[in-house]
């Protein structure tokens with residue numbers, strides 16, 4: 001009898017479940033990226049580079065808009081401009097056309113949406129979407145928001161599979177000023193509230 | 204085959220008789236001699252072997268709720284991708300080029316040019332009607348399990364049409380069904 005082969009240990013992505021090397025072809029590469037950067041950066045050497053470049057680009061770029069929303073899952077259509085050097089491998093037909101490089105198709109608009117969600121009558125969460133489209137690192141932003149408003153803030157996956165920041169409590173009135181002061185690349189004209197499913201300009 | 208596969212496609216799950224179990228083991232070993240030393244681990248004699256009958260004459264061989272092999276009618280047993288990933292050398296391999304990956308992952312059968320282009324690769328010994336591992340350009344792990352419609356030589360010389368039927372692929376219903384509970 002032949003020798004017993006050792007099983008190969010495959011690194012499966014904990015986000016999409018595929019072998020990590022196939023995340024780029026998976027249902028949502030964008031969602032896998034934070035995990036990949038942590039666990040398998042060598043598989044996608046361009047990812048780190050790209051993230052850095054994007055931040056640098058963003059700071060310099062002329063920015064268009066940030067949205068702020070207040071209820072359920074409205075305002076899902078956050079759209080943003082990605083950096084123009086997008087790598088084209090395979091795109092997937094979805095409303096948010098994200099390229100496998102995690103870039104967002106150009107025609108999409110860059111804006112921040114702020115939405116207040118009321119849970120159990122009194123408890124309330126303010127959801128901030130789209131800061132990442134301005135090159136703002138969400139984990140950073142989340143920390144800053146939590147500190148500024150002395151509350152809990154965390155980066156979570158939103159209903160449209162994009163990452164958003166959930167801030168405990170209703171901070172929707174003070175948040176616009178804070179965003180524009182903290183991240184000068186985000187113009188007030190690009191910030192919107194989502195109220196009853198409608199987008200309302202903050203400016 | 205497993206594109207939309209769910210628990211609802213399983214019509215019956217039966218523990219098979221020892222004689223049937225023995226036959227299944229033998230068929231698997233005949234098809235994949237490399238698995239012989241592992242058979243006692245994969246299909247332990249003392250653990251009940253379940254055959255789940257599904258739509259379209261599909262059978263799943265299940266041990267401790269984990270699907271390990273499948274076949275159609277009396278056709279050859281094929282490993283699930285999760286099992287193949289652990290023991291990649293048990294099957295002959297064909298490789299598709301990078302451009303074909305997304306099509307395979309949407310369940311498409313494999314066209315000859317995807318295997319004969321510079322990114323593809325063919326093991327010339329592969330005959331027709333044979334289970335094969337579908338590898339992909341630039342990737343280490345198998346993308347799909349296929350069943351050849353043509354021999355590798357024909358795939359190369361004819362170079363058009365479907366060369367391999369895609370039986371099971373990453374993220375299809377069987378892939379997502381890690382356990383039957």
Ligand SMILES: [Zn+2]
Nearest residue numbers: 013016023032
């Ligand atoms: Zn993934």
